[in-house]
Amino acid sequence: MIDLKEQSSLHTLHSLPLWKENEKLLSAAPAGESNMNLVLRIKTNLRSVILKQSKPFVRKFPQIPAPIDRIEIELCYYQLIEDDEVLSGYSPKVILYNAEHHILLIEDLGDGMDFNDIYAQGYTWKTKDFHSISKYLNALHELEVSNFPDNLEMRKLNHEHLFHFPFMEENGFDLDTIQPGLQVISLKYKKDTELKSALETLGKRYLSHGTTLLHGDFYPASWLKTENGVKIIDTEFAYMGDSEFDLGVLFAHFDLARMDASFQEDFLKSYEHSYAENLVNAYRGMEIMRRLIGIAQLPLSLSLDEKKKLLEKARTFILSQ
Template sequence: MVELLVDRIADVEGLLRANRWIDADESIRRLSVAGEGNMNRTLRVQLEKRSVIVKQSVPFVAKYPQIAAPAERILVEAAFYRCVSGYPEVANGMPRVIGFDAANAVLALEDLGHAADFTHLYRSRGNASAAAEHLPVLLGWLSKLHHLAVTDPIFENRAMRTLNHAHIFEIPFQRNNGLDLDGITPGLGTLAGTITADVRLKSRVSRLGDAYLGDDTTPVLLHGDFYPGSWLHAADDSVRIIDPEFGFLGCAEFDVGVLLAHLHFAGVSVHRNLLSRTRGFFLAAGGVVRGCRDPAPAAGCRSAAAHGRSRDQAPLDRARTQLGTGSLT
């Protein structure tokens, strides 16, 4: 298997040429790491007149090699892009796929240029206007995704869900999870001790974890990791969604809960008005995609940002971000 590494220009160029992702008269001028993602090897391939993004999954978390991860996750990501390709309202909110090489576990995508993710929200805590400005687009895209009629068994994505379950619902709530929490934030270790000793809280976390791993009665296609690191602000001022490798068929409240958790974590006040607007965006976006679910029964539960599991999932995701390894992506 060809390895996507910045010092392997000849190998990477051979891979691109073999897949006809570059023309015979094109050659690589430079390879560089694209973005700050954790899970995969992702490179920007700079040619003379254009650039391409190539992404490869390996059997571990690229940033944390000691953490094993399913190498087949790239198959799920490729299937996700393929699944939404027939729905422009969803596909246009993501990078365009150039090609997929299953044998080398490599996905080639369009380069969005000088795009930045939304993790700046964490650094500019409380900047509600920056988040609110793009909230309609983010939630509109998410609602359209959740209304797609999808049954492909690849989206059971059991291996990735098992990995994510451990890092969301288990490790952050273990007394000795091997992390130097006080080294991250002074006093965090003491706070973690209080949380890990809370039997009632851990019982609720366990129930949510069971729901995450379980089979929902009316599952929808989820992004699976809908947080600021998966949102790109492109040079043309559009917002694009990336990294759907955690996608699976499940309960829509999970995606919404993760979104709300990270807005809160970034210091954006998640108050009643925002929850109401979130629900409104979901209702307004229902049924836009042709061939999707009937929005009438779906909208009531799929726009449940102010209810049940979304409300429970939000504080849980905040806790795992602070007490665990955070997002693996």
């Protein structure tokens, strides 16, 4: 396998069996901030494409091992939805997959931006964008799927950072480097045996097989604003599970972005599937806590006091299951 880098030479890239006859590579550059995989925008004399390569570790945290075949999960996901009337318009088209080098070539959606700016104080939603995200998740959970890969190794990796690592008293991650005072606040939850027991139960549920195809990481960095509307990307955590997981993760980010409760109400008005509110809230609480005291930090503008209140709210949610 050729191990590509953030600034791979055109000669190295051209040596890969990915290109058309007489296609010349003109440039290669990182395409956005990807946590899991190497992502490059390749411009040639014929087109512009996005190249994604998975490696046996997490791109943003190379010290964390990760299943190298996760790019196949993304491929399976895109192939599954490519004929769906609603979902196909939200995702990039697959151009080519190379199993030997764990590379996926997909459509270049242009110079889009993710939705991480929703965490800024005073962010105003565009109604069309909000409805697009709502429409997407509703359509995804509508799909009848019988043969999607279980993606268990990726779920095990995610499980560690959702349910375990943030709650270790000694995990080597000093939260005061994120915000002074956060480490002391976190100790209350790291020593909370009742909370940890509830998280263990919820974590087992996360690792079990469910009946709904989930995006698995449905949060603002996976939503892309483009000239052609909202697109949904980064589907390597997809799996068959509880619909409540996607909902809980989504609503946790509403909380972290200080969004008014009316947004959740509006979202659920157009959500056409049954769900257990206490399970949604349990996953919601988990996501709030892991984003505040885990390694996968966000560009939040929350004060220490706001984080403290959110952590207590999250604990109540988790215990409600």
